[in-house]
Every structure is written in C-alpha cells, then in structure tokens.
Amino acid sequence: MNTLANRCMDILRSTKGRGAWYALGGAIALTWIGIEAIRTVAPDHASKQIVWFVVSLVVMAMCLLPRPRVVGLGAYALLVVTLLLLGFLLIPGLPSAVVPRGRGTTAWLDLQIMHFQPSELAKLTFILAMAWYLRFRRTYRQWRGLLIPLGLMLLPVGLIVRQPDLGTAMIFAPTLLVMLIAAGARLWHIGVLVGVGAIATVVIVLMIYFAPNVADQILRPHQQDRFRGMISQIQGDGRYDSSISFQQNKSMQLIGAGQFFGMGAEKTAKLIRWHGLPEARNDMIFTVIVARWGLIGAFLIFTLYLLIIVSMSFVAGRSKDPFVRLAVVGFGGVVFSQASINIAVAIGLLPVTGITLPFVSYGGSSLVIMFAMIGLTINFASLRPPIVSRPSFEFDPPTTVGA
C-alpha cells in the first residue's frame, strides 16, 4: 500500500499537465453515464456495476506500479496464459459450473465470485505482446513482415471465433491495423489489407444471397440473418422488422424517439420494457443513453470517447519509448474501434455483432480490462522518457541539404 501510495504521488507530480488524466476523466464520466443508463433498465445490475467500477479502480491502481519494461517482458507470457485460458474454454465436456454457457457461447470462466471473460484479457495481452514485438522492428514495412503480426493476431482470434464470439474477434483486426499504421507500416499495404477485407465482406454478403450452401460453411445461420436483416433495412424493406431485424429496428426507433433532449429516465424505462429491447444493458446501452438523454447524450458520448483517444494520442506522441507508444496507441485503437462498432450497430450502420460499449455497458470483465488500459496509460505517461539512440517509428527518407 505504501508503494502504491508513493507511486500515486509520483504519478501526480510527473503527469501534471500531461494528457493522461483526461483519459481517466473521460473513462470515469463514461462509466458514470453507463451506471445511470443501466439503472434505467436494470436497477439491480447498476449496483453490481458500481461494485465493478470500484474493483476496476483498484485494478487500475495496481497497473500504475509496474514499469513499462517489466510489462513488456511479461507480454508474451501474458499472451500465452490468455491463449491457454481461451483454449481451456473450448475443451469439450467441461461442466457448466466451470464454463457456463450463455447467449450461445462458451466465453466465460466461473470464478465463483465473478464470471471472467478471457477474451477481454486477450485484447490487453495482445496489444502488449504486439507492441513488444513491433517496438524495434522494421520488417513490417515489407509484405513479408506483416505475416507474423497477422499470424499473432489469428491466434487469439481463431480461439475466440470458436467460442463462438465473432463480435469480439472482430476488434483485433482494426486494433492491429491502428498499431501498424502508428508503427510506420506502409499505408498502401494497409490499404490493400483493408480492401481485401472489404472485398471479402462483400463476397460473403453475395454468397448469403446467391450461394447459401457456401455461405453456410463460413457463417452460421443467425450470422447470415444479421446481414440479411441489415441490408433489408437499408433498402427500406421492413419484412424482417419483427424477426431478425427486431433488435436493430427497435434500437433505431428508440434512439430516434429520444430526439434532442431525450425522454427522461422513467419514460425510457417504460418504453424499453414494453418494446422488449434485447440486451438493453449490454450491446444496446447506447440506445438507452440516447433514448434517455437525446442527441445531447449521444454527442456527450462521442466527445468523451474522442477525449480518451486524443488523450492517449498525446501520451503516445510525447513518449519516446516505442513499446509505450504502440501500447497506448493500441489501447486507444481498441477503445475507439469497439465503441464505433457498437454505436454503428445501434444506429443501423452495421449488422448486429454482440459487442459491448467500452466503460458503459454492463460487464465486470470488460470494465476491469478497460480501466487496466487506462491505468497503464497513466503509468506510462508518468515515466521519464528513456534515452534512445534514435526516435522510434521514423521512416522518412533523409532530406539532402544543398546540391
């Protein structure tokens, strides 16, 4: 405790004026908004979320202690542990007392005091491992050099997809791309990868409509239904509004009904209950926020996420340590991509994915990991920059002075 207290004082002194505290402020504000939104639809769970908030602050405090080098040295080991945990979930025949089944997936470990989701831990350990791997390399500036990062990504992604939890697995790709861009990978390489991904998505969607037998090999029926539902909605075809598009349709209507100032807590609670919005405290928490606080609430959410991202960018920009740079960029990437996908689903721009809203949605594992990232960001921001021979991730061609 003394060590922690001294460390906290050190951090306060050294990070004064630095952007890290804005990230914490944004995170706490988001968490508070999330608790209020959860209280609107599930008051019992709001109390639990407060408990998780306290636990998250404790975990965040613990993440203030280790040095970046120590964190980096342990990154691979942490990733291996995470992969083992993910693999453990997939062992057939495990009793539901150890690996409970919920929402059609085996994504949790029952630790008696809580249900822990290893895929959340995987986000953190993957970022740390990737940051440690990329910190002194240049190979990712070539096509061949991208193979290993992609392969590293596929390890946790492959295990998470098998749970199955496609939504969580989707977060890793944008996070990796963000880290590669920050690390200096060639933008056109990244563009090609994104293009390939987009084309693959289009091909999958076309297969759903024109080659369903082939699509069945790639996507499960409920996953295909989500694409079908979203495309029908975009086309203005409301035939799936009561079935496969029910959740998204209700979400969009409730968001719209919030208008500018929202409908207030009581009315929002009634309407969400009567309309039967699924996963109101998890995946659709953004809907609850906009229904209650209106467009003002939505803009506040956008602003707070941007605040976190900008804050982390400042920390990354000021730091000279390549591991710190990439790790913090990775944290920002995962927070922002997860938030964007969740909000895009709620407002009907993407098919339903089952991703929660960082800091806001109900869930202990997610909150703890997110605050751990905040803790590490503050930790890394507080340290004196190391002496490095050359700045990291600078690949500009040298400029010739004179003739």
Next chain:
Amino acid sequence: MQRIVRRLFPSMFSRRLLFLMVIACGMTVTLAIQTTHLTISQGGLFRHRIEQILVRHHLIPTLRGAIYDRNDRLLAKHRSSYNVSVGFDVLSGRWVEQCARRQAIKENKDQWRQFTARQRLLLLEKHQVPFRQQVSDLWQMLIEITAIDPVELESRKAQIIRAVHRGTDSYQRRQIKKLEAKSGGQVPLAEVAGESIAEQNQFHVVIEDVDRNIRFSLDRMIGNAHNPNAMDSSEPNVWKRVQIGISARRDYPCQEMQITVDRSTLPSPLSHHDTVVYSVNHVARHVVGRMRHRVWEQERQAYPYHSRSTGGKSQYNLQGYLFEDPIGAWGIERSMERHLRGRRGWRSSYRDEHTAVIHEPVAGDDVKLTIDIQLQALVAAIMDPEDATLGLMRSRGWHKKPIHRKQSPKDGEALCGAAIVMDVASGEVLAAVSSPWQVPESIGGDRQAIARWEQVNSPWRNRVVGMPYPPGSTVKPLVLAAGYTDGKLEYNQALPCVPGYLDPSQPHHLRCWYYVATNGKSHPNLTGPEAVMRSCNMFFYRLGQRLGTGALGDWYDRFRLGHLTRCGLSEEIATHGASGVSADTAPQMAIGQGPIEWTLVQAAAAYAILARGGVVHPTFIKTQGRSELSSGYLKLDPRGIDLALEGMRLSATDRNGTTSVLRLPELREPIFNIPDVDIYAKSGTAQAPPLWINIKDQQGIEDKRIVREGNHGWVICLVKRPQSIQPNFVIAVIVEYGGSGGQVGGPIVNQILHAMRSCEYL
C-alpha cells in the same frame, strides 16, 4: 498540403497519429450524422410510433340499428353475444411445433447444435406428443362445454385455415411482384416464403354465439392458464391461446311466422273447405337481407379501418371495416349498411398511467320498411313452391304450357316466380316476395344436387328487383293509353284482327295468339278496351306501327321501363330499355316482345303511374331517404287512361277477358272471387328465352343444356276500394315458364287479394 503537414509535424509518428485522429474524427462524424438523422429528422415519427405501445386500444363493438316493418314490428335486431376464438398457431399446428422445439432445445441445450437434422427431427416428434394431446383435449373440452357439433367445428377450422392460406398466398404474390418490379428480374417464391400476414398471428372465431354461462366456464379455464401463481404457470398451456370475445348477433324475430290460410277460395282442383295454419320460413329474407361475418377486400379498401395519409401517418376510421366485422350481405341489411352500422367505440388504456379513456360507440340508426310483414308472410305462403298446402306455384294442366317444348315444366313441378304489392298513392311497397328463397329439404345434403338445384332455381336472386323479364301483353294498356294520347287512335276506333297475321308475305310471323290457338280464326274488329280485354296482338301490332319505334320507345321511357326505381334495394338492376332498336320492331314492342325487358317492380311502378292518371311517383321499400327520382307527370290523355283501365276491367270481369276465367279441364270458373272490390287486370304470356345451365357429366366434360323453356306467365292487377276514385293498389305477379299468364298468375293474384283483405287493406 503534404509539405505544410510535414512542416507542422516533422515526426512521422506524429503524422501517423494525426492520420489516425483524422480517421477517428471522420468515423465519429459519420456516427454523429446518422444519430442526428434518427433523432432530428425522424425523431418525431419514431417518438409517435414508440409511444403507441404505451397505449392499448380496444375496440368496443357498436350496436347495429334495428329494422321494422310499416307497423313497427321488429324484423331485425342486434343482440350481444360471445364468441370463442383460438390463435391461428393452434389451428395450423404451429403452436405444437414451436412448444416442442422450445422444450427439446431446453432439455438438450448443450448438445442441440451437435445433433444432425434427423436426430433433431426425432426429438421434436417425441416432444410434440404431449402438446398434441393438449390441443386435442382443448377441442374436446370446447365441444363438451359449448355443445357444438364436432363436424361443424372441424368445418369451421378448415375454413379459417383455407382463408388464411389464401390470404398469405395472395400477399406473397403481391410482394414478389413488388420485388420483381424493383429488381427488374425474377424473384423466387422462397424469397418471401417466410413472410406472414397479420391473420396468421391473430385469434379466429371458431365458435359463435355462446351464452353467458358457457362464457363463464371458459373464462375459468382460460384464467387458470394465465394464473402466474399456478405451479406450472411457466409451462406452455394451450388455453392461453383461447379468447372469449364480445360479439354481436343479428336476430330476425319474424323470419318464421304462422299464418292461417283459407283454402276455400282456391281454384276448384286445389280448394278445400278448411283453413290451415301454415308455417312460413325466412319471411322477407330477400328484402330484409342477412349479415355476413367476413368483409371482402374491396369492401375493406372502400371503407378501411386503418389507412395511411400521404405523410405516412396512420389514420383510423371507426366506421371502417376489419376482416371479421359483420356486414350486410344483401337486402336492406346491405343497402342501408352505412345507416344501420353505427360507429364503434374504443377504450384507450394507458399502461404507464394505469388509466383508461372510453369513447362510447354510436349506435346505428333504425330503418323502417314499407313492408307489412303479415301480408309479406301471406304472400310468401301463396308463392311457396315447395309446400303443397296451396299448390299455386306448381305446374298444372290448365296452365296452357307449350307442350311441344321438351323442357316445359311438367305437371306438379315446382315453379319460380315473384310477386309485389304496391300502394298506388304513396308508391310504397307492401309486400315483395321472390320465390324460391331457400333450398328445399327434399334435395337433401348432397352438395352436387344442391349446386345443381341452385343453378336452375337461383334462390339467392331477388326476382322482384333483380331479374329482367320480357313484359309480354302486360304493356298493352300502357301502349293503348299512349296511342290515345298521341292521337294515333280515335276513342271509338276499332282495328281489325283479320287475317290474324300482320305481314301477308309472312303468314307465320307477327300473328295474333288467338289465330294460333284457334288454328286460323281471328278476333272481330276491336276497340281499344276490347283489344285489351282480349289481348289482341293484331290490334297492337297496328297501333304499334302507327306509333312507331321512336314514340313507343319514348313512352316506355316515360313509364320508366328499363330504369331503376331506386326503391332501396341494392340488388335492383336496370334492364334493357327501348332505345336503339330498329324501326321494324315497333309491332313486337307494342305487345311487349322484342328488345325490351322490365323487372317486376318496374312493372308495378308503371301501372301505378297509369292508375294515378299519369302522376310519376317514386317507389319506396323503406321510409328513410327518399328516392333520387323526383315526382313528375306524364301528360296522358285522361280519356285514354279511362279506356285503358276499362279494358283491364273487362279483362278481369268479361267472359272473353284473358284474366277473367280459369279454363279448367271440366269447367270454367272466375279467376277472381273476392267481392266488394273493383278489379282491373291484365295478363301476359311472354315468350321467354330458354334457361341454359352448364352440366358436367361423369367424365367431367362440361356441356350446356336447356333445363327450362316456355312462356313466362304475368298478371298485373289494379284493385280499387268501392269508395275510391282511383285504384288503390297494384299487384304484379310473374311465374317463370308457367305458361298462360291469366291461368297461372290469376289465381295467385286472387289469393293475394284475399290476403290483403285479411290484413284489412281491402
């Protein structure tokens, strides 16, 4: 731009961070735009839609107006009752499948995804057994409690399933057309196969009109199923898919009446010196009409309960129709539907405030008819072809049918026809009977036999207003009056019947009926009244030639021949008037043949004009709403009218009159035997086109065959009370393919006159 950025951010890493920030901002702006679009542009619409769920609207049925006769006797009334409805998923079997599936997944949730399709199928079949038993028990219980005939229940269930499947097919086909129009290519049925219509998720009435006690018993069963405190409250219970609804029944108190008939006034072969009490069913069925509990699509589209405005907002019309609303099917129930229907009320329950607002229904207006139900029942008894009590609507030997026609009605065969009684002064219809009005019990339950009988006899058609007939000789008094008015004939002028045919070059064409019946004899020279009395064709051929087609057509038009009377029944048809015919048809037109037709009500109305001295007065069968026809005046020569009526009087009273004597095999007797009234009658024996129907033989090959042929028998009678100046009532009777008008229609009119006396009209 690149140089500026590089100058501002010399570090590549910083520039990459800036790039990532720009992407992040761009994505945030996109999300913000969409959110703003939802909340600001569409916020109002979504708010309205979303808030609708807090309000539950229950419709309160309206009270349909009653129908009375002219003496305020109740003919139709509304009665509240209860219906038993069952969810369509239970009817179609989907409930069993869904419950079995849920149960199977719940019990095997860990292994369900690993099962093969066959394993799942076997499991589902096993789990369906208890739910099928529940459904079977439900039907058994409903049969026991409500005492409904199981066959009737099965038939009703099958009917509902058929109707909903038809509706689904129709909807899916429309959806495919829409998609094909959008995509420009073919769309497979599988694309819309999963779509359902509202009726598939609704409750449907399987048992109608249960009483309060049954309702309470069923309510108990349903209440137990919904009881959250019951031990098995979370288990599927088919009774949760049963509802009791308030409904409306329509009762027709006077549809069965007992009447007393004096048979001593019948023609000798039929008369008996007794009175019988006679039971008449479905009295005034064609006039009053009946209800139907299925609103057709075009009726729903004409008066929809729910529609959308141009702005897409929902609009509700409380007088509009829902799928299973009761609606008038025919008769006054249909023609006065908007008047009788009323407006339903509604109850708005506000879920969040636990309050309710009730808007009371508005009862429909009552309708009063001009019909006298007692007289109607008596005339129906007279016109009943199935009951042998009177036997006037059975073919008899003395009806003088054309025996060379093979499909002429055989002796004893039931005949079809119609009768109308009208008050001359007011134009009110006192009785209007179309016969037959129901399928006779003698046909039995064979559907093919019933269909064949209906094809031949058209019991659902209102022959008073909805069947066109050639007038035959019944137009002669009108033509005579017209001839005198136009100066085509002097009052005392006689025209010859000799040689018995009009055109010497065509001795078999345009002949007098007397010439044909007597094998070449002719009437003497006849004046107008005498020609009406004897119904001499030659007289009227010549008069018709004098008048010409144009004038004849004009006069028929003025007598409203071919025109709707707008008496108040929607089944009324307009018939082929006398316009656009060629010049050489004048002689035929003058004797009521050729390209002219009228309905029974038009005939009665035309004679009423004559009886009123040329005053045109609308015809009414209901007291509400006056006819769109305004009153008018035909400038008929009064002396001409008198002479036409004189001819009709002679026809009914003189031994040479065609409506005076019944020519029985062994004796002659007067047709009219009612004392103390003045009778003016005109018979008509109109050549009728044969009745063709399609018949399928045992091989299924369709063929057209004649089933009836011959002449329609008419009698139109004016009757005057001794003290009156002008005739008081007009009675018109037609018997299809009956033969000679006077012989077949005369005794019927005579009985109607006796009926009117018993009702104190004469």
